[in-house]
Amino acid sequence: MNLTQKRWFLLGVACLINLFAGSIYAWSVFAAPLAERLADITGAPVTPGDLAVAFSLANGLAPIPMIFGGAVNDRFGPRFVIPAGGLLMGAGLWFSGHAGSVLELVLTYGLFFGLGLGLVYGAAVNTTMKFFPDRRRLVGGLTTGAYGISSVLLPPVAAHWIAACGITSALELVGTAVGAVIVAGGLLLRACPPDFRPEGFVPAQTPGIAAGAQRDWRGMLRSREFLPMLLLLTCGATAGMMVISQGFTIAKTQMGLDVAAASMAVSFVALANTFGRLSAGAASDYLGRVRTLGLGLAVAIAGLGMLSLAGPDAAALFYLGLLSLGFSFGCFMGVYPGFTAQVFGSRNNSVNFGIHSCPN
Known part of the structure; x- marks a missing residue:
């Protein structure tokens, strides 16, 4: 199988990675039971709004490893960046279920999970886009769409797990699944060769920056x-x-x-x-x-x-x-x-x- 054909397999792997990376969109399902758990532990009132700083930090930090991880990804490839990010995301979710204070939750979810998310998402999207200069819009839609569809699938599953076994076990399950799939998927990806050009592709010669x-x-x-x-x-x-x-x-x-x-x-x-x-x-x-x-x-x-x-x-x-x-x-x-x-x-x-x- 040549690289023009194999790139479709790599696209599928990247979509699977982003499907699990999109677990951040289930935060609003986790927030209320996490607030109840922390209120029971600390003896003080805790609301989902009090925990919003963890979600905000995760989103605020994610682009930073996208920048530095992007440079590392360009040099060393996704087989290093994505598994590292997957481990951080899985660990962040796992330990969030064991956080004993708002500060601990900010560190485990906001810091660990957010840093891992930035590494994974940026490397998965941009690695596959380089394989598809002829279908950039399609690949951008599919890879980011897979990231978004996670928030369709995960919230009801997470709500069921929370009701069945509690917030701690639910986050342990989600963290294990997210970490395992992203690490495995990252090991299957490869960097796009600098001189790669799909068979039959002729770069557009339109004037302007895009040329x-x-x-x-x-x-x-x-x-x-x-x-x-x-x-x-x-x-x-x-x-x-x-x-x-x-x-x-x-x-x-x-x-x-x-x-x-x-x-x-x-x-x-x-x-x-x-x-x-x-x-x-x-x-x-x-x-x-x-x-x-x-x-x-x-x-x-x-x-x-x-x-x-x-x-x-x-x-x-x-x-x-x-x-x-x-x-x-x-x-x-x-x-x-x-x-x-x-x-x-x-x-x-x-x-x-x-x-x-x-x-x-």
């Missing part, structure tokens, strides 16, 4: 495109991350849903997120990436408006708001890896995309 400029992070930071792209991603991703991190709590407090229904609401956001990732690439083929992202931003604004008006007597607005925000977030996450590669070149995309992700 072949390869900018490193220094050239990207000096470019006139960097700041507008950074601000656009920040605006587009913030609304979705707020709802993803607190969706379970919002569903229970604002809408009065029970645990099972609130878990399904989280999965509903995740499903919209996944659909947004998969469909945004196809939409950008017709509309262009900038117009697609502009549409995604408008959908996010509408979603926030609907969610602010929702309540027990306006359930339709609640679910439409979740749908809009999940779709918009998926749109940005599905388009931006390819967008940065188009503007700044694919050679340094591991680092360049990581820098764009830092505020998000």
